[in-house]
Amino acid sequence: MLVTLKEVLKDAENNQVAVGSFNTPNLESILAVLGAAEELNVPVILMHAQVHEEIMPLDIIGPVMLEKAEKARIPVCVHLDHGESVDYIARAFKLGFTSAMYDGSLLPFEENVAKTCQVVEMAKAYGASVEAEIGTLGKRECGGADDGEGAQIYTDPEDAERFVKETGIDALACSFGTAHGLYLKEPKLDMGVLEGVRQRVSLPLVMHGGSGVSEDDYRAVIARGVRKINYYTYMAKAGGEAVREMMQRSGDQPVYFHDIFTVGMQAMKQNVKRALQVFNMQVM
Numbered sequence: 001m002l003v004t005l006k007e008v009l010k011d012a013e014n015n016q017v018a019v020g021s022f023n024t025p026n027l028e029s030i031l032a033v034l035g036a037a038e039e040l041n042v043p044v045i046l047m048h049a050q051v052h053e054e055i056m057p058l059d060i061i062g063p064v065m066l067e068k069a070e071k072a073r074i075p076v077c078v079h080l081d082h083g084e085s086v087d088y089i090a091r092a093f094k095l096g097f098t099s100a101m102y103d104g105s106l107l108p109f110e111e112n113v114a115k116t117c118q119v120v121e122m123a124k125a126y127g128a129s130v131e132a133e134i135g136t137l138g139k140r141e142c143g144g145a146d147d148g149e150g151a152q153i154y155t156d157p158e159d160a161e162r163f164v165k166e167t168g169i170d171a172l173a174c175s176f177g178t179a180h181g182l183y184l185k186e187p188k189l190d191m192g193v194l195e196g197v198r199q200r201v202s203l204p205l206v207m208h209g210g211s212g213v214s215e216d217d218y219r220a221v222i223a224r225g226v227r228k229i230n231y232y233t234y235m236a237k238a239g240g241e242a243v244r245e246m247m248q249r250s251g252d253q254p255v256y257f258h259d260i261f262t263v264g265m266q267a268m269k270q271n272v273k274r275a276l277q278v279f280n281m282q283v284m
């Protein structure tokens with residue numbers, strides 16, 4: 001069934017777990033994520049990132065995400081990830097998305113507040129939820145290696161408190177050491193930042209860049225109030241690598257396009273299932 005981000009995060013708070021949140025820029029990843037969540041009987045979030053518009057337009061994949069979410073046996077939030085323009089977020093709400101992240105993290109504080117307020121107002125008209133970010137992960141949701149480009153600015157707990165009060169958002173994305181895409185070296189998370197934010201902000205917190213974080217670190221951030229974990233790179237990589245192995249095994253034999261999709265989807269589903277098991281550990 002289709003639910004809002006606010007609803008799904010409230011349950012996560014009650015159960016002291018995190019909801020897995022996955023970018024799904026193709027039908028196979030939608031089916032992989034929903035299949036894994038249904039097998040484990042846990043809620044889940046499907047996301048479309050604005051940066052994925054080039055590989056999959058919102059107008060094509062959005063209705064498919066919504067249709068599959070409505071028919072799912074588990075609560076599913078359909079969320080717009082890293083919306084950088086208010087117009088693009090409006091398109092998602094018009095389609096029926098139940099949540100959006102407005103990413104004004106690169107803007108000056110006051111401008112980020114003003115734009116986020118605009119999105120919060122708009123969301124009210126649709127009964128949708130809003131996530132926003134303070135501090136910056138320094139890199140966009142495009143996958144690839146973490147080449148160190150773009151400075152990371154960790155979330156300042158006092159700014160976070162002010163930002164939440166002034167905007168009325170439903171969830172807050174924090175920067176404390178994770179990054180988008182693949183890590184070149186093991187990520188070092190600053191739990192102190194998270195603890196500082198948690199002391200001042202009672203909202204559910206969001207961790208971006210969830211691929212490549214150790215299971216111990218997942219547990220540590222969940223214990224400190226992270227209720228939504230964005231995870232995509234490792235899932236997409238698992239699908240791609242399974243296809244590569246299949247191609248290598250096939251040698252001179254013919255390769256069919258539908259087999260590529262099937263093999264990729266199964267590998268993504270297993271990868272997502274493992275992630276969901278860790279994120280929902282306390283209730284498993």
Ligand SMILES: [Zn+2]
Nearest residue numbers: 141208209230
């Ligand atoms: Zn992100």
